[in-house]
Amino acid sequence: MTVAVKAAALDKRMTAAEIVGQLQDGMTIGIGGWGPRRKPMALVREIMRSDLKDLTIVSYGGADVGMLCAAGKVKKLVFAFVSLDAIPLEPWFRKAREAGQIEVLELDEGMFQWGLKAAAFRMPFLPTRVGLGTDLAELGGLKTVQSPYDDGEVLIAMPALKLDAALIHVNRSDWRGNVQALGPDTYYDEWFAKAADRTYVSCEELVDRMEDHYPEDVKANVFERCFVTGVVEIPFGSHPSSMPPAYGWDMKAFKAYADAAREEGGWAAAAPVSWVRTKRPILKVSVERRRSRLSRCRYSDEQCDPCRAVHLRLLRSIPHGRGTDCDRHRPGSARRRGSCQADSLAGPDDDRRRGLSGGAAGAARAAWRLQAQVRRLPALLALL
Incomplete structure (x- = not known):
């Protein structure tokens, strides 16, 4: 077998439509993330656009559960909670359960995790x-x-909570299915992946070979590539839930979503249906709002494109607050004509030059990598 043939056999890239096309009516599907965090919402919306029905959904639920219940896709729900945190009880799930539209198996969080582990260990x-x-x-x-x-x-x-398929959203993946899930709360995704017969991953960034791009984050590889069946790159694919450290949850979108559950006419007349039938208008508004708010350096009224690009990616991630300024506008800076500070954080040599070490150096390199990633932003905005 030639190298090219071996590489083709390992290539797990798919489209969202191809992933959902491999699912069938009546399947038991696990959805990773929990509450309003790290949900594979782009894949959930793809299911809503499909003809799938009578699904058993296994989830530490958030808007994924509510939207699928409202769209009539769910026959049975296995859950430990269904919440949007600041909105304690997911409104569309509540409507479906109060109306007796779905079967439920409610579990304690520990019982839920133990069920996933039993399936992962192939134990009854x-x-x-x-x-x-x-x-x-x-x-x-x-x-x-x-x-x-x-x-x-x-x-x-x-x-055991045996899954026919699992849907998971991560920060990075390569075409072979090596993933990296960052952030402080990747508690359960490993067990969803291992409990499923097939695991499909959406990611914020798809790279060639993970070991060549982010070798320092190898500990973020929370499950092995042998468990991954397919992978698709979908930037902002977790919106409106959060994807730390790339972006936080969109509480304005969640509030509009919850308010719609109180309106007459049910799901067909509700605002969230536009998340399915259009090109994610809420995401577009969110991006434009962030661009407007962060497009100016705090030391000047002039537009600072390098700052805007980096800040857009760092919003709700690295805790920059109002203190992240470009070297052009930082008082006393020797690089007043230079680009944004993240552009100069190119690696260990620059870390030593700037007196950075340990966590500070890691944060600096992360900022530099994020600045490189935003070069793809115009292409993303063109799709919205």
Whole structure:
């Protein structure tokens, strides 16, 4: 087998439509992320555009669950919570459950994770104390087992949550399926990937070979590429949920989404339906608002394109606040005619020159990489 043939066999790039085209009615689908964080919303919207129905959704739910319930795609929901955090109970999920439109299996968060682990280990169940003394076991039809050892302890036998497919959104991937999930809360995606027969990944950035681009972030490879079936690059693919450190959640969009649930006429007349039928107008408004707010350096009224580009990518990520300024406008700077400060943070030599080390050096290099990534921004905006 030639090198070219081997490379082609390892190439897992797909389109969002091709990914959803491999799903079937009645499947059990796990959706990664949790609440309003790191949800593969672009793939969720692709499911909404499809003819799929009677799905069993397994999720630490957020807007993904609410939108699929409202669109009539869900037959059964297995969940530990369905929340938008600042909006405690996801409004469209609430409407569907109160109306008795879906079957549910409600679990404690620990039970939920144990079910995913049992499926990942290819075990029929895992014993746990979580859920003892609650109604969750009885309502969910869960059984108990007794320890065969001297202690004789009675434990809940948490059944495996087997998934036909999992959908996960990450910060980076290469075409072979090597992923990097950044941020402080990548708690469960590993188990979704390992519990599924097939795992489909959307990413903010698709690179050639991960080891050539981001070798210093190897610890962010939360699951191995052997678990990945397909990968697609979708910048802002988690919107309106957050994707740290690239961007935070869009609470204005969430509030509009929640308000629509109180309007007469149901889902067909609600504002969020435009997320499906148009080219993500809410995202476009969000990007334009960020561009307007961050397009000026705080030391000058003139437009500073390098600052605008970098700040747009750093919004709600690196805690720059109002103190991130370009060298052109920083008082006492020797580079008053230079470009944005992130442009000069090119690597370890520059770190030493600027007196940076440890975490500061890492943040500086991250800012430099982000500035390189925004070169793709005009192409992204052209799609909106």
